[in-house]
Amino acid sequence: MDGITNLWAFMAAGLLLNLTPGPDTFYILGRSTAQGSKVGLLSxxxxxxxxxxxxxxxxxxxxxxxxxxxxxFLAVKLLGAGYLLWLGVKMLRRPGSSVAGDAARLEAARPGKILREAFFTNLFNPKVALFFLAFLPQFVKPGATALSFVILGLTFVATGLAWCTLLALLSARLGDWLRRKGVAQRLDQLCGGLFILLGINLLFARLKH
Incomplete structure (x- = not known):
């Protein structure tokens, strides 16, 4: 493809990077196990x-x-870290009935709110932006236009969306079992704690030249 080199290698590397646990993974796990596959897919x-x-x-x-x-970098870092910390505290404080999947609360869940939370979880992480800067140029030929970056980015989005969809479906099935066993609240607390740790880690992220 004109302007792009080693597309298959990029796809393989991108898939492996998507498999690495991070805020996106924990957000999908928390949503899917607590509220089912539909909410997980929206996430x-x-x-x-x-x-x-x-x-x-x-x-x-x-x-x-x-x-x-x-x-x-500092502005986006503080914004992203604050958002992760807010999500973590929110999950830790969520009552057991909502974690267990109270029907009335699930029906009241607004798709737009879920989309916004998931969107900002990803967008407010400056490490993702820096990943795009460091990773994509390795597969772009010198002098390539912005279109080459867009094509690679869309490829990464497609592989990432495929993985996130699979993760949502699998964790939703696991969520049914967890709700029957009454341990979903512990998982929610675990995910909330991980969000807080990720937020703290993001606060200490340094700009590398």
Missing amino acids: ALGIGLGSLGHTLLAAFGLSALLATSAMA
């Missing part, structure tokens, strides 16, 4: 849209700005 879609946003930002230069501007 996966929101995260995919966040990755699409990073693709467009990388193609048109914002990722480069985050890599070179300490102020820009």
Whole structure:
């Protein structure tokens, strides 16, 4: 493909990177096990849209700005860390009835809210933007246009969405078992704690030149 080199290697590497646990994984696990496959799939879609946003930002230069501007990186870092901490505290404080999947609460869940939470979980992580900056250029030929970055980004989004969809479906099935065993609240607390740890870790992330 013109402007792109080793597309298959990029797809393989991207898939492996998607399999690495992070905020997206824990968000989908928490949502799917507590509220079922439909909510999990909406979460996966929101995260995919966040990755699409990073693709467009990388193609048109914002990722480069985050890599070179300490102020820009700090602003996005604080925003992302704060959002992860908020999600973590929210999950830790969620009552057991909602974790167990209270029917009335599930029916009241708004798709737009789920999409927004998942979208911002991905978009507000500056490490994702820096990943796009560091990873995509390795598979782009010198002098390539922004279109090459967009194509690679869309490829990464597609493989990531496939993995997130599978994760949502599998964890939703596991969620049925967890609810029967009455341990879903512990998993919710675990995911909340992991979000808090990830948020703290993000606060201490350093800009690498």
